[in-house]
Amino acid sequence: MKEGVRLFDPARMTCLATDWSVDGIGFFLMQKYCQCSSKTPTCCNDGWKLCLVGSRFTHPAESRYAPIEGEALAVVYALHQTRYYVLGCKDLLVATDHKPLLQILNDRSLTDIDNRRLLNLKEKTLGYRFTILHVPGRKNLGPDAASRYPVGPPDRLNLPEDNDTANDASTVAAATCALNAVITVVTWNMVREATASDPTFVNLIRQLEAGFPEDYKELPTDLRPYHRFASSLCTVDGVVLMGQRIVIPPALRKPVLNALHAAHQGVSAMRARAMDSVYWPEITVDIARVRDQCVHCHQMAKSNPMQPPSDITPPDYPFQMICSDYFTYNSNDYVVIVDRYSNWPMVYKSESGAEGLVKRLRETFVTFGIPERVDV
Structure with a gap:
């Protein structure tokens, strides 16, 4: 280890390898000394030399982050701790063993990120110029060990202007305001109680804390519809959110549908109202079903006769x-x-x-x- 440590050289390629665990956050700042053509920090055994190592314990709130949020936090913390080295660095790599994070920290627009916590963390990285790449967990042993056995107390090494309680409170307020603007029969406390009593949602929260696998087939059948939205899902105060939309448990979906259809609007208008406040799998199918089963809507709807069927042109030869x-x-x-x-x-x-x-x-x-x- 002593022979591998080097002073930082601004002219060399630099890699910042990070990792997050429930217990802590760790990072390795390394520079390339080998002549390999590959730019990954795993190109050879002794080609990258250590410049700086750091770690700290996580706050109680940070230990409950979803894996993608925790890995993003590790990147933000590592960049902040090494800012005197990496700010303005022309050839900086950030290595992580969490592959879904690449979609967030690459060139993805801020407007495309629904998760408020991920959005706040990505904003903290905008002052740095880097290329993020994926390193398998079995080759990211240094940062992994630093995150599992941290040495820095969280109160002393906390990021400035970081207030998880305020962020959660603002998220609850924004989601509740959007819900009340559309639906008044369902409250935040009702959603929280229904979420805690529904087995599927309890398993969903556990899966968010453990992380979603890359293959949706590894999930239970009732959780597979949420796989495509894994990067947008988070839990706040016992309620599952997809961006600013509240994920409604099955017990409350019927009153929510009735509230969306209270004005006897069409399917498009009901979908537009739901897009601002609520979500669950197959919500568009349920909205269309409620509209089709409404007798009053059928009586008041315009009578638009269907076009007569057109004649089918018969083929003249096989496979025409x-x-x-x-x-x-x-x-x-x-x-x-x-x-x-x-x-x-x-x-x-x-x-x-x-x-x-x-x-x-x-x-x-x-x-x-x-x-x-x-x-x-």
Whole structure:
């Protein structure tokens, strides 16, 4: 270790490796001394030399952060502690073992970040110029050890102008104001009590604290709809939020739907009101169902006759016109293609999402020719 420590050289490539755990935050400031073409801090065993190591314990509130929030906090803390070295650094790398953080701290716009805590943390990094990259956890051993065995007290090394209580209070106030502007029959306390009594939401809060896996298939079935919004979800005062929108538990969804439809507005207007205040999976489907089941709305709605069906042009030869569809069965994706001339069906197993779909369609076109019309 003694031979590996070097004085900081502003002309060398610099890497700031960070890590967060429930117990603390740790970072390693390193510089590159090897001739490897790779810019990652794991290019070789002794190519990067230590310049500075730091750590501190987490506050009680910070220990309850979601993993993506904690890892962002570690980056902010490390940048602040090494600011005399890294401010103005032309070739600075920030290494983290939490891959979802790359989407937040890259060039993502502030307006696209719904999580208020992540938004505040990203704003603290805007004064630095760096490139963030992912390092597997098994190769991020130094910062990981520093975060699990910190030495600095949190009260002495706390970031300036950091007030988690004020941030949580402002978040509660903003979400409550948005909820009351649309719905008055449901209060914040009612949502908190319903969240605590619902098993799915209890598991959701635990998953937010533990972190979402990269593959949604590793989650329980009832939590999979929340995977795509993992970076926007957070918990404040026992309530799950997606940005500024309150995630409503199942027990309160019916009164919320009734409140959204109290003015007997259409589906678009109900969706617009919900976009400002509430969310749950399949909320748009539930809104459309409530509108379709309203007898008063059907009586008052304009009578717009449907257009007469148009004649279907029959094909003249095989595979001149085809029909295609894409579906999922037993966690596997399939492409079905039907020739309209002979009604001959073909079903292919597709992989890799859109790439697999394009591959199967291209194989069909190469075999049977390019059709003049494809109906989906």
